[in-house]
Amino acid sequence: MTRRAVVVGVGHYLPERVVPNSEFEASLDTSDEWIRSRSGIESRHFAAPDETTSDLAAKAARAALSNAGLQPDDIDAIILATSTADLTFPSAATMVQAALGMTRGFAFDVQAVCAGFVYALSTANAMILSGQANRILVIGAETFSRIMDWTDRGTCVLFGDGAGAIVLERQEGGGTSEDRGILATDLHSDGRFKDLLYVDGGVSTQSTGYLRMQGNQVFRHAVEKLAATAETALEKAGLAAADVDWIVPHQANIRIIQGTARKMGLDMDRVVVTVQVHGNTSAASIPLALSVGSERGQIKRGDVLVTEAIGGGLAWGAVVLRW
Structure with a gap:
């Protein structure tokens, strides 16, 4: 028998405030048509002023636990993928641990920008396979609205806030591709491409900074x-x-989603798409899409899924799992 990390619960949370493209027209040289034609985005959610990344993450975590029929103390670990943690330290994951009332186990953050959830999934899988944990909450949560330059129409219209979570549980499989759970992972990074997508501030520079992106270059790297x-x-x-x-x-x-599917020889009717209503939620986007796809009835038990992401670093990777 072979250990597998199997998804047994999924959930998400989106802030109440919905921001349509039209809201940007008053302050930027842009339009709903311009944004839709270049990104496919129609609207996104922004967190309330008093709503933090850990708040979003905790709500998504509760939804995933409820979906799994589990309690917080049934969980051994929390891994939270985010680039917009509440504080420099401690980790947002420990704040989620406290918010859930989880009094055992351990919690930490993973930071790989938009690829963060793929990195977190890979880390959780390794921990389950090694016997370090039997159940892990894997969360992606972001408040990217806090790092936007509202004068830059090339970036600020693209991003949104939200959180998604899954519960991974150790189960036994036969060691074949017919098993449920994570079947393979693949991770990469190349720091030479830092200037294509980054935030121009941070702790050691004593500034918050704003997201900066060379969109055309990121697109070229992304599809390939x-x-x-x-x-x-x-x-x-x-x-x-x-x-x-x-x-x-x-x-x-x-356009990146369509280009990747085309390069893989797959039709768009086999792609879960939520970008039109969520925008780019960075590390939250894959778990959000997993939760919404499951809620819609698209993703069913036994389905083979491929999740893939690329973000600042550049960092990228993919996970194959059977639902």
Whole structure:
């Protein structure tokens, strides 16, 4: 028998405030048509002034626990993927641990920007396979609205806030691609491309900073690298693109999503898409899409999923799992 990290619960949370594209027209040289045509985004959610990343994460975590039929103390660990933690330290994950009333186990953050949830999934999988934990809450949560330059129409219209979470549980499988759970992971980074997507501030520079992006360059890298990492992860799992029921991609831009699917030879009717109503929620986008796709009835038990993401670093990767 082979240990597998199996998804047993999923949930998400979106802030109440919905921001349509039209809201940007008063302050920027932009339009609903311009934003839609370049990104596929129609609206996004922004956190309330008193709402933090850990607040969003805790609500998504509660939804995932409820979906799994579990209590906080049934969980051994929390791994929270975020680039917009409440404080420099402690980790937002420990704040979620406290908010849930979880009095055992351990919690920490993972920071790989938009690829953060893929990195967190890979880390959680390794911990379950090694016997370090039996149940792990894996969360992606962001408040990217806090790092936007509202004068930069090329970035501020693209991002939103939100959180998604899954519960991974150790189960036994037969060691084949027919098993439920995570079947393969594939991670990469290349720090030479830092200037393509970054925040121009931080603790050691004593400034908060704003997100900066060379959109055309990020697009060029994204399609090529996402298709390649997805195909590598499938190969590791002993599967091919034809075996995939759903691609659940990082929801950055509809053109990147379409380009990646095309490069993999898959139709868009096999892709879970939420970017139109969530915008780019960075590390939250994949778990949000997993939760919404499950809620819609698209993702069903036994389906083969590929999740892939790329973000600042550049950092990118993919996970293949059977739901």
